[in-house]
Amino acid sequence: MKKVRVLVSVLLAFAMLFSAAALADYSVDTLEVKIWDNNQLAGLQEIADLWTEQSGVKVNIQVVNWDNYWTLLEAGATGGDMPDVFWMHSNNAEMYMSAQKLLDLTDYIANSDVVKLENYYQGITDLYSKDGKYYAVAKDHDTIALLYNKAIFDKYGVDYPTDDWTWEDYKAAAEKITEASGGEVYGGACNTGNNQDTFYNIIYDFGGYVISDDKKVSGWNNENTLKAFEFMGTLFNNAWAPQPMLAENGKNILFENNKIAMDTEGSWMIREFYDHEGHEDYAWAMLPYEDVNGNGQCDEGERVSIYNGLGWAASADVKDPQAAWDLIEWFSSYEMQLKQSELGVTMAGYIGCSDAFMNAFPGMDISAFLKMETEGTLVFRPYSKYTSRWEDQATRDLVTIWNDPSTTENVLNTLAADMNDLLAQE
Amino acid sequence: MAKTKMTPTQKSQAKWGLAFVAPTMIGLLVLNFYPIFNTIYQSFFKTGDFGMGNIFVGLKNYATVLAGNNFWRALGNTFKYALIEVPFSIVFALLLAVFLNRKIAFRGGYRTIFFLPMVAAPAAVAMVWRFLYNQQFGLLNNVFHTTTAWISDPKIAWISIGVIGVWSIVGYNMILLIAGLQEIPHDYYEAAEIDGATGVKQFFRITIPLLSPTIFFILQTRIIGALQQFDLIFMVMDRSNPALPKVETVVYYFYTTAFNQNNRGLGAAIVVTMLIIIMAITVILQKSEKKWVFYN
Known part of the structure; x- marks a missing residue:
């Protein structure tokens, strides 16, 4: 009897997993991600690929050097063709937030079991919020x-x-x-x-x-x-x-x-x-x-x-906001923040995940x-x-x-x- | 008189003619004319972020440009650059063209070598020179056992930049001049030789006058090109280079104003002012054409 119960619960767990996957019905099959640091590409791609395994959505991370990154992002924001998910930085965040160019993440964060803002560095969260709304989740911090x-x-x-x-x-x-x-x-x-x-x-x-x-x-x-x-x-x-x-x-x-x-x-x-x-x-x-x-x-x-801390942000007119958020949530989750540290990509934006970085x-x-x-x-x-x-x-x-x-x-x-x-x- | 009607053949030719120039026309309209008018329009505004929320300020941007030191200093630097690039690239190109127009061994090889910089991307050319000029690790200082700060000594940086400019363009000028040389009928030289003219005399009395249309064309396009110099300085000079104030050109000043400082309106006013200056110079050149350019 006990065995049966275990079997049933395992089956149930599987069913839930599958239904979760089935629920995530995305309208896109690829997300374009832009970053500016080549040193982080390999590690972040590895983390993104883990998300692809369960979501079925490919993540294409491209590196553009710092100067061109901002020229490109601004041109994209002006012409309505921004990458789906990208890094934000303290130098420019305010400008993008006031112009409503970033996807408003407030409701997504409120409904998320994974992203609880108190777990991230306060200064970084403050930086990416304006008028009580949140536009990016802390990706990392540096010293x-x-x-x-x-x-x-x-x-x-x-x-x-x-x-x-x-x-x-x-x-x-x-x-x-x-x-x-x-x-x-x-x-x-x-x-x-x-x-x-x-x-x-x-x-x-x-x-x-x-x-x-x-x-x-x-x-x-x-x-x-x-x-x-x-x-x-x-x-x-x-x-x-x-x-x-x-x-x-x-x-x-x-x-x-x-x-x-x-x-x-x-x-x-x-x-x-x-x-x-x-x-x-x-x-x-x-x-x-x-x-x-x-x-x-x-x-x-x-x-x-x-x-300073970078933030994961998405374009305000991203084709599939749910997919963009799910990827951001994935990058911001405790497990992936820890993995980012372990892989030696950067220290974490999630407080308490950076010890692993010291051993990387x-x-x-x-x-x-x-x-x-x-x-x-x-x-x-x-x-x-x-x-x-x-x-x-x-x-x-x-x-x-x-x-x-x-x-x-x-x-x-x-x-x-x-x-x-x-x-x-x- | 009745209106002359086009024959069907003419009609069809006109139609096809239009079809063939359409891609260029559309390209010009979309990629050149639209941005030009948009830039002129923007120069009257205090521009907002992402093209939104522009505020009309009339001629204020122009007043800022003309009243500030930066524009005039940049304009001075631009002329200094043109003063190196234009005359030297034409004189060297002329000498090379005359030599490489003769029947010498490996002529094609030499021509190719001199033309090569033209084929390379300007940014790549600039990067290579940046390495060559590097004070600590550069080839130049290593070979000559010197410690010259080629690109960060304010006294010589503008010359170092000018040298790159000459090197990059000399091959292109040379090819144009070779084409010009080949247009000159050989009879003139034969006649001159019979009359006892020396090589030097032939060069100044026959070659130069008959090449003058080509030289004029190069002069005009190179002056315009040199006054628009940007990429060399952008690639070679770091923002913190102490020689930058002595080297930065108008277009570089425009770029930093419009993009680093994010002030599109002021940037637009800078380039429109430059456009007017270049146009004025072009008009003067065109007027001077009749005086010294000799059309056969």
């Missing part, structure tokens, strides 16, 4: 850590970075390496576009800010921001590689070619360094902190990691990224409705400071005035 080349430190007899380093320690070590190598190798590097992974962190460590919480006021001319820039001014050329060098080579390229000893990098870059032939010499530490209150230890807000790179200890989160302070990447307007201007105009630190105050004041104008127009 920043300090990458260093052990071989270079050994060669010049400098102690490895530790988790107790302040920015002054960082500076001292960097200068030592630059000097000892006679300028052959620089301690570190930062270009004017390396905001999230480098100088934004330093600004916030010093107590400065880039944009006010209400997104109305620029922080470029804040006194603590200025202090951060004054500190960075002492790094150019002695501790950091000259700016023109960075205009021709990304700092990851300089690092991989042993031109710089240290490099602050985001967790989305781990794969890049892990796959590099020199990776046995590479190691990670937490970002240094700034002892603002001078008590000799790292307190809240003194070690900031700027974080055997032989490389990347726990610093998680420690930045537990021991440091997470600050969300500064953004507004038209982030790229003022960010692009900063990338260009900060070049003057990088090449001549005595211009710092003037340039920052101009940047602040221009940014305030731009923000007032939003």
Whole structure:
């Protein structure tokens, strides 16, 4: 009798599975997905293929590089031909949400057993919501850590970075390496576009800010921001590689070619360094902190990691909204978020799924990224409705400071005035 | 007089003629004329996102363009670029054309080699040069044992960019000039030789005047092309390149305004202003044509 009951329940379970599959009656047989990071393609395709197995809908993921991605997405949004499912980013989310170009996911989320918003990073959920409606689900989150080349430190007899380093320690070590190598190798590097992974962190460590919480006021001319820039001014050329060098080579390229000893990098870059032939010499530490209150230890807000999170969004006029949502729900589910971590694609947008990511790179200890989160302070990447307007201007105009630190105050004041104008127009 | 009626043959020819030019006409209308008028229209607006919510602002965008330093600086850079690309690419092309018009060994091979850059995608050409010029890892500095910042030293970056421009276009100009050379009847040279004219004299008295229509054509198209330079700078120069303010052209300035800064209205005003400038230059060139271009 017992056996029969088990058999019946198994059969019932099967029947339910099949009926669930039968219920999902999609009107499309393929979903077009666009992303901008080639490093994530293989892992995400693997996750998407698992969804295809049960839904019968093929998922075609295409990579378009960052610049063209936004040109393409905007043209698609203007002409009514967007990809079905795609990534959203803090730089542009507000613009797409206010123009109603993204599928409203509020009801889908409310009815979902899988996606409960309290399980995802609050900052990311907030970013992708507007007027009480939700337009994307957190795909991942990222933190920043300090990458260093052990071989270079050994060669010049400098102690490895530790988790107790302040920015002054960082500076001292960097200068030592630059000097000892006679300028052959620089301690570190930062270009004017390396905001999230480098100088934004330093600004916030010093107590400065880039944009006010209400997104109305620029922080470029804040006194603590200025202090951060004054500190960075002492790094150019002695501790950091000259700016023109960075205009021709990304700092990851300089690092991989042993031109710089240290490099602050985001967790989305781990794969890049892990796959590099020199990776046995590479190691990670937490970002240094700034002892603002001078008590000799790292307190809240003194070690900031700027974080950001992409969101899975769908086009407002997607042919089959149910299919698009089901795919987003699949990507966002606990199991698949965990799988994304395990495959080493990125850290998760689902809180508590990122430990697996730390083990995805055997032989490389990347726990610093998680420690930045537990021991440091997470600050969300500064953004507004038209982030790229003022960010692009900063990338260009900060070049003057990088090449001549005595211009710092003037340039920052101009940047602040221009940014305030731009923000007032939003 | 009665209206001249078309014969059935003429009618049929006209019909087929129209049918044959239709694809080009439609292409021009849809891909060129519509965007041109749309751009002019947009230049009077403060544009909203995704083409929605445009606000009419009259000539404000034009005032911004003409009052700001950026446009004039970009215009200056554009002329500097044209000043390298146009004369050098024509002079080199002329020399190459004269040499490769003679019967020398591997003539076809040389012609092909010089024409090759024209076949390669401009973006690919720019990427290759970007690698060659690279200060740290580039071939140029490695071969010459120098540490020159070819593309990020504000003093020389514009020349480095100009060199790429000349290199890319010289083969194309050469082919046009070879075609022009072959049009020149050989009798002239024979007659000149009998009269005792030297090679140099022949070149300046026969070749140049008889080539002038071709040279004029190249000059005109190259000036227009050079003033629209964008892709080289976009591909070679990073946004953070310290030499960028000395190199960025009007079209590059338009691109960053319209797409990086997301300000389509202002961007439209920039290109329309440029269109007017190019048109003015073209008119001046056309007027000058009668003075020095010699039609046989």
